[in-house]
Amino acid sequence: MSGGGTGGHIYPAIAIANELKCRYADAEFLFVGAKDKMEMEKVPQAGYTIKGLWISGLQRKLTLKNVMFPIKLISSLVKARNIVKQFQPDVAIGTGGFASGPLLKMAARAKVPYVLQEQNSYAGITNKLLAAKAHKICVAYDGMHRFFPKEKIVKTGNPVRSDLVEISIDQQQAKVSFKFDAKKPVLLVLGGSLGARRINQLVEKELSFFATLGLQLLWQCGKFYWEEYQKYESEDVRVRPFLNQMDYSYAAADFVISRAGAGSVSELCLVGKPTIFIPSPNVAEDHQTKNAKALVNEDAAIMIMEKELDAQFQNHFKNLLGSEVRQNQLSKNIKRLALPKATSHIVDEIEKLLLSKTATH
Ligand SMILES: CC(=O)N[C@H]1[C@@H](OP(=O)(O)OP(=O)(O)OC[C@H]2O[C@@H](n3ccc(=O)[nH]c3=O)[C@H](O)[C@@H]2O)O[C@H](CO)[C@@H](O)[C@@H]1O
Numbered sequence: 001m002s003g004g005g006t007g008g009h010i011y012p013a014i015a016i017a018n019e020l021k022c023r024y025a026d027a028e029f030l031f032v033g034a035k036d037k038m039e040m041e042k043v044p045q046a047g048y049t050i051k052g053l054w055i056s057g058l059q060r061k062l063t064l065k066n067v068m069f070p071i072k073l074i075s076s077l078v079k080a081r082n083i084v085k086q087f088q089p090d091v092a093i094g095t096g097g098f099a100s101g102p103l104l105k106m107a108a109r110a111k112v113p114y115v116l117q118e119q120n121s122y123a124g125i126t127n128k129l130l131a132a133k134a135h136k137i138c139v140a141y142d143g144m145h146r147f148f149p150k151e152k153i154v155k156t157g158n159p160v161r162s163d164l165v166e167i168s169i170d171q172q173q174a175k176v177s178f179k180f181d182a183k184k185p186v187l188l189v190l191g192g193s194l195g196a197r198r199i200n201q202l203v204e205k206e207l208s209f210f211a212t213l214g215l216q217l218l219w220q221c222g223k224f225y226w227e228e229y230q231k232y233e234s235e236d237v238r239v240r241p242f243l244n245q246m247d248y249s250y251a252a253a254d255f256v257i258s259r260a261g262a263g264s265v266s267e268l269c270l271v272g273k274p275t276i277f278i279p280s281p282n283v284a285e286d287h288q289t290k291n292a293k294a295l296v297n298e299d300a301a302i303m304i305m306e307k308e309l310d311a312q313f314q315n316h317f318k319n320l321l322g323s324e325v326r327q328n329q330l331s332k333n334i335k336r337l338a339l340p341k342a343t344s345h346i347v348d349e350i351e352k353l354l355l356s357k358t359a360t361h
Helices: 007-023 039-045 064-087 100-109 125-133 171-177 197-212 226-232 246-252 262-271 284-296 306-322 324-336 342-360
Strands: 031-034 050-053 092-094 114-118 136-139 153-155 186-190 216-220 237-240 255-258 275-277
Touching: 007 031, 007 039, 007 114, 007 262, 007 342, 031 039, 039 050, 050 064, 064 100, 092 100, 092 125, 100 114, 100 125, 114 125, 114 342, 136 342, 171 246, 186 197, 186 246, 197 216, 197 226, 197 306, 216 246, 226 237, 246 262, 255 262, 262 284, 262 324, 275 284, 275 306, 306 324
Parallel strands: 031 050, 092 114, 114 136, 136 153, 186 216, 186 255, 216 237, 255 275
Antiparallel strands: none
8 A cells, every 4th residue: 555645645545445454354454655754653543554665756946855856766666676575465556645656666567456546636646657557546536537548547536534434423422522512613624634824824813703603613733833823722722733533523513614635525525514615725736626616516615715715704604604504505515425435436446456366367
C-alpha cells in the first residue's frame, strides 16, 4: 500500500486495507510512505507497519531541495526495489503522493500488478505517471479519461474509513466527550489534514460573533498553527492540532465549516450535516472549488470563496443558523451524494485482479 504526504492520500489507503483485512483475515500488509511525512505517524496508529522512503516532490522554484531530487529518487528506487523483493506482495495499491511513484515502479518491474486510486477530479502528477502500467484506476469523478487510459478507469467514489461510513455515536455523548454543553450547538471547523491558514484567520476574527450566536467551537487548526491558536481555548472553544477521532467530531457537530479536499467532501456527504465549504485556492487546477461546486450545484452545501469571506461570511452563516428548513434541506441533499460502498467497490476490483492472477498461474 502506498499513499501519503497528506491525509487525503493516507486515509483512502487505510480504508482499503481495512476492507481487505475484513475479507482476508490472514492477509499481510505493508505500507510505504515518505520518511518525514504524516503517514509515518498515522499509519502505525491505524495498526499497520510502514516503511519510509527518502523522497519529496519537485518544487516549482529552483531550490536546494530540487538539486537533491535526483539523489533522493535514486535512493528511493533502490529501497523500493528491496522492499518489493523482501515482502513479495501479490498486489500493490497506490493512492497518490510521491512515495507511491518509486514503490509502484519497482512493483511493476517485479511483475506485481497494481491498482491506483485517484481522489480528485484533477489527477495528481504521481498517478498520471503511474497510469500506463496500472491494471485498474479507481476514480471518483466523471471525465477522468483526460488523464488516464479510458479502459482502465472504474468509477467507484472515494474510500472512507468504515467508522465514518456509519457513525453510531449519539450526538449528546459526542458533545460530552469534548466537554461541551450537550444542549448547545457545536460548530466543527476543519482545515483539511494539515489545517488552513485562511480558515484559522476567519475563525479568530469571528470568535465573538460565534459567541453571540451561542455556539460552541470544535476547531481543528492544524499542527503547524497550533502554537498560534491554542490560546483561544475556553469553556466554549476546543482548539486541536488534529482530530484523531473524526467519528466523534462529526457526531458532535451541528454545523461544519471545511476545506473541500476530496476526502473531506466524501465524508461530509456521509455525515450529512449542514456545511459551508471554503475551498483552498492554492491547489492544482483549483480542484477544491470544483469539488465544492459539484455539491453546490445539487443544493447540498454552501460555498464561500476565500476572497469573499470578509464581505459575505456573517450573512451566509446567520441565514443558515436562522433557518431550520434550510439546514434540513442541505442535510437531506448532501446525504444523497454519499457513496458508502466506494471502498467495497475498490476492493472488488483488487479481488478481480488477484483472481485473474491466480488463474493465469
Ligand atoms: C492542501 C492540499 O493539497 N489538499 C489536498 C489534500 O487534502 P487533505 O489532506 O486535507 O485531504 P482530504 O480533505 O481529502 O481528507 C482529509 C482526511 O484527513 C482526515 N482528518 C482531517 C483533519 C483531522 O483533524 N483529522 C482527520 O482525521 C479527514 O477525516 C479526511 O479523511 O488531499 C486531497 C485528496 O487528494 C485533495 O483533494 C486536497 O486538495
